[in-house]
Amino acid sequence: xxxxxxxxxxxxxxxxxxxxxxxxxxxxxxxxxxxxxxxxxxxxxxxxxxxxxxxxxxxxxxxxxxxxxxxxxxxxxxxxxxxxxxxxxxxxxxxxxxxxx
Numbered sequence: 001x002x003x004x005x006x007x008x009x010x011x012x013x014x015x016x017x018x019x020x021x022x023x024x025x026x027x028x029x030x031x032x033x034x035x036x037x038x039x040x041x042x043x044x045x046x047x048x049x050x051x052x053x054x055x056x057x058x059x060x061x062x063x064x065x066x067x068x069x070x071x072x073x074x075x076x077x078x079x080x081x082x083x084x085x086x087x088x089x090x091x092x093x094x095x096x097x098x099x100x101x
Contacts, residue, residue, distance in 0.1 A: 001055045005029075005085050008092045012055045012079065025053055025077065029089045033067040036098040038078065050076040 001024075004011040012025045029035075036042040038060055047067055056063045056078045064086070066077045081089075090097040 001057070001079070003055075003079065003081055003085065005081075005088055010089070012053075012077075014055075024055055027068055027070060027077075029066075029068075029092045031068040031070065032089070032093045032096045033069070033074070034096050034098060035064060035066045035086070035089060035093070038063045038065050040098065042098050047076050050074055052076040052078060055079045 002013045002015050002021075004013075008028055008030055010025070010027055010029055011023065013021045013023050015021055034042060034047075043065055047065060050067065051073070053075065057080050059080060062080045063078055064081055066079070068075060068077065086097065
């Protein structure tokens with residue numbers, strides 16, 4: 001998966017065979033209700049039952065979840081952002097980012 005964060009927009013593409021791309025998600029991080037590690041106490045059962053897009057490599061230590069609203073429906077995103085992306089997202093959505101647990 002490839003993550004791109006530009007001007008408050010997070011784009012996630014699935015890359016296959018290093019040449020083919022498919023856009024999985026494009027969302028404004030201002031719509032994030034919460035962003036935290038999946039291993040934190042913030043990853044409650046309610047979030048686990050939401051429709052989920054899994055764009056993570058499966059390494060639970062670095063996997064984060066984000067809950068957001070899109071088209072009136074709450075959804076959950078699992079992904080592995082680098083630390084500098086978390087810091088950039090925090091600038092746009094400081095109240096929703098709980099990244100240091």
